Amino acid sequence: xxxxxxxxxxxxxxxxxxxxxxxxxxxxxxxxxxxxxxxxxxxxxxxxxxxxxxxxxxxxxxxxxxxxxxxxxxxxxxxxxxxxxxxxxxxxxxxxxxxxxxxxxxxxxxxxxxxxxxxxxxxxxxxxxxxxxxxxxxxxxxxxxxxxxxxxxxxxxxxxxxxxxxxxxxxxxxxxxxxxxxxxxxxxxxxxxxxxxxxxxxxxxxxxxxxxxxxxxxxx
Amino acid sequence: xxxxxxxxxxxxxxxxxxxxxxxxxxxxxxxxxxxxxxxxxxxxxxxxxxxxxxxxxxxxxxxxxxxxxxxxxxxxxxxxxxxxxxxxxxxxxxxxxxxxxxxxxxxxxxxxxxxxxxxxxxxxxxxxxxxxxxxxxxxxxxxxxxxxxxxxxxxxxxxxxxxxxxxxxxxxxxxxxxxxxxxxxxxxxxxxxxxxxxxxxxxxxxxxxxxxxxxxxxxxxxxxxxxxxxxxxxxxxxxxxxxxxxxxxxxxxxxxxxxxxxxxxxxxxxxxxxxxxxxxxxxxxxxxxxxxxxx
Numbered sequence: 338x339x340x341x342x343x344x345x346x347x348x349x350x351x352x353x354x355x356x357x358x359x360x361x362x363x364x365x366x367x368x369x370x371x372x373x374x375x376x377x378x379x380x381x382x383x384x385x386x387x388x389x390x391x392x393x394x395x396x397x398x399x400x401x402x403x404x405x406x407x408x409x410x411x412x413x414x415x416x417x418x419x420x421x422x423x424x425x426x427x428x429x430x431x432x433x434x435x436x437x438x439x440x441x442x443x444x445x446x447x448x449x450x451x452x453x454x455x456x457x458x459x460x461x462x463x464x465x466x467x468x469x470x471x472x473x474x475x476x477x478x479x480x481x482x483x484x485x486x487x488x489x490x491x492x493x494x495x496x497x498x499x500x501x502x503x504x505x506x507x508x509x510x511x512x513x514x515x516x517x518x519x520x521x522x523x524x525x526x527x528x529x530x531x532x533x534x535x536x537x538x539x540x541x542x543x544x545x546x547x548x549x550x551x552x553x554x555x556x557x
Numbered sequence: 558x559x560x561x562x563x564x565x566x567x568x569x570x571x572x573x574x575x576x577x578x579x580x581x582x583x584x585x586x587x588x589x590x591x592x593x594x595x596x597x598x599x600x601x602x603x604x605x606x607x608x609x610x611x612x613x614x615x616x617x618x619x620x621x622x623x624x625x626x627x628x629x630x631x632x633x634x635x636x637x638x639x640x641x642x643x644x645x646x647x648x649x650x651x652x653x654x655x656x657x658x659x660x661x662x663x664x665x666x667x668x669x670x671x672x673x674x675x676x677x678x679x680x681x682x683x684x685x686x687x688x689x690x691x692x693x694x695x696x697x698x699x700x701x702x703x704x705x706x707x708x709x710x711x712x713x714x715x716x717x718x719x720x721x722x723x724x725x726x727x728x729x730x731x732x733x734x735x736x737x738x739x740x741x742x743x744x745x746x747x748x749x750x751x752x753x754x755x756x757x758x759x760x761x762x763x764x765x766x767x768x769x770x771x772x773x774x775x776x777x778x779x780x781x782x783x784x785x786x787x788x789x790x791x792x793x794x795x796x797x798x799x800x801x802x803x804x805x806x807x808x809x810x811x812x813x814x815x816x817x818x819x820x821x822x823x824x825x826x827x828x829x830x831x832x833x834x835x836x837x838x839x840x841x842x843x844x845x846x847x848x849x850x851x852x
Binding site: 425440 | 725729732735739744
């Protein structure tokens with residue numbers, strides 16, 4: 338479904354990704370683990386087209402991602418929740434979550450269906466839907482970022498360090514949500530990064546380690 | 558008392574004109590993160606084009622339509638031309654370079670104006686004569702300056718705010734303003750948003766110029782004063798603050814007008830004194846919340 342082959346990313350003269358290759362099959366749940374600065378976020382940003390790749394190839398369901406502008410990648414069914422949330426602070430939670438669906442050109446009922454899927458999975462966020470994103474706590478912001486990613490992420494969900502900065506209780510709750518999501522949506526592929534692989538153990542079936550921009554050792 | 562009233566009326570009329578230019582400048586900065594020095598040239602070209610069109614049409618009854626058409630034409634042609642042809646190539650460059658490029662464009666456009674319209678003053682006041690005078694107290698004032706210009710400015714503000722908050726296109730502009738990368742990651746075409754925002758900004762500057770044209774003699778350099786004062790409005794409000802720009806345009810318009818009547822030697826300096834006073838206390842501007850929200 339998603340495949341990266343020998344992807345190289347250079348930023349300001351520094352090689353951040355060095356020949357990264359990985360595959361996320363349809364319905365696969367893959368963890369990308371590594372220390373801070375190992376290249377996890379850059380891998381996600383490269384997949385989303387937010388950073389140009391120097392060499393290599395990226396394909397998603399047969400589509401050449403490299404040739405596809407960043408803004409057209411969500412239309413393939415990819416949703417991305419960045420590590421630092423990146424919500425639009427003057428918008429309400431609902432406006433943040435709804436906007437990607439509207440940008441995709443979905444209509445009333447389709448939008449309602451997608452939002453219903455999100456609120457059903459994140460009922461605590463549904464209660465905050467009229468709150469400005471700028472007024473959310475860090476944990477609530479993580480939930481809102483996940484919700485926004487879920488709206489476009491019907492086939493592949495990219496979650497960059499979802500547990501980072503969460504208090505233990507919130508991290509547990511986030512884990513429960515992910516567990517419910519993967520149990521409910523078998524066809525949904527997941528690529529999730531984390532510094533601490535133990536947190537991801539319940540949801541993933543493959544762990545890929547990245548070190549200094551290189552894939553170290555995939556293990557089943 | 559009459560002087561006081563006159564100062565208020567002048568201030569309102571000038572504030573309306575100032576706001577039209579400043580709001581475009583602040584919109585463009587908010588979205589593109591580029592301070593467009595050539596924005597004043599779009600004001601000037603809008604003014605010259607409007608005067609020319611009013612003269613060409615020759616029918617006073619159609620002069621107001623001519624002003625609107627001139628603004629529309631300048632915005633629709635110059636906006637995309639400048640954004641696609643020039644700015645799109647420098648978005649990822651240093652701010653200093655961006656500033657220099659727009660300054661170079663400003664210099665070029667100044668000469669283009671001289672080439673097209675010469676250096677002799679151009680005056681075409683058919684729209685002002687069409688609307689006639691209005692009496693406020695004992696003062697005869699032009700309805701054009703006292704009613705039409707503030708009405709257009711207020712309508713522009715309301716329409717712009719409605720457009721940004723209530724339409725999908727507007728919300729995509731706001732999203733890019735907040736965070737270009739996050740906007741792209743949810744499917745927004747940032748290049749298209751840049752083009753749209755710049756064209757709207759150019760159109761507003763041209764509309765400001767077109768509205769100002771019947772009230773003054775057009776001479777080379779009219780864009781310079783306008784861009785400097787607009788910058789004072791935008792900086793005083795806080796970069797990217799649209800409603801704030803309306804308030805500070807009023808503040809600076811009235812301040813300048815009161816200076817004209819009561820301390821003429823301070824006329825030029827008053828807007829900048831106001832700006833400095835505000836920025837000393839609030840460096841992010843009166844309405845600026847630099848990292849929370851722009852536009």
